[in-house]
Amino acid sequence: MFEQAMTLLLSGQFVCAVSQPDAYRFLQDEANRKEVEVFLARLGRQLVSTKHGGAWYVAFTRLDPEQRKGIREEYAEIKHNLRLVVGFFVHVMQALGREEFLAPGSVIETHRLIATIDENPSLRNELQTLVNLGKASSDGTLRSALERLLKKMRDEGYLVLANPEREIYSVTGKVEYLQEVVDFLMVHESVQEDVEETPETGSLL
Secondary structure (H helix, E strand, C coil), rough: HHHHHHEEEECCCCCCCCCCHHHHHHHHHHHHHHHHHHHHCCCEEEEEEEECCCCEEEECCCHHHHHHHHHHHHHHHHHHHHHHHHHHHHHHHHCCCCCCCCCCCEEEEEHHHHHHHHCCCCHHHHHHHHHHHCCCCCCCCCCHHHHHHHHHHCCCCEEEEEECCCCEEEEECCHHHHHHHHHHHHHHCCCCHHHCCCCCHCCCC
């Protein structure tokens, strides 16, 4: 399991109980975690947990100019996609009648979501706005538009398809990282220029 966990972490993935339950359980054990931390330290990296412990990921312990450049590019990409990703989750919250941001393990039932959006003209318009924002082409149907967005969130690592037959998705621990990035960007308006203040959430592998 050590090799599997290291492979996931060093490939830049977020290891959580939803997306990689076995590796996540492995990292929850203090002895296993120390073994991983010793190995990562030799590579100039460290094991980091999201604030609420929903996911583990790898961050740099030291940043050279090339790595700082990579972080600036990463944040530029995050900022570019932020409206779409956050907008999607807010849209789902509204459709499901949730007041709190979706947490790791939260379930999204495609059929229920489609039915709710279809009954509400405002939600239908918002969905189309998100589709246009993400440039996710579809055949014009509500189902196609939503499926494109769900696939995008899955590809980005925020969702996993928990039940293919019933089209049920589960939110991954990466959503906690998203929340931390949003909080960070709200405080640091010039994040691309001010990487010296980069927190753990900004020093990804």
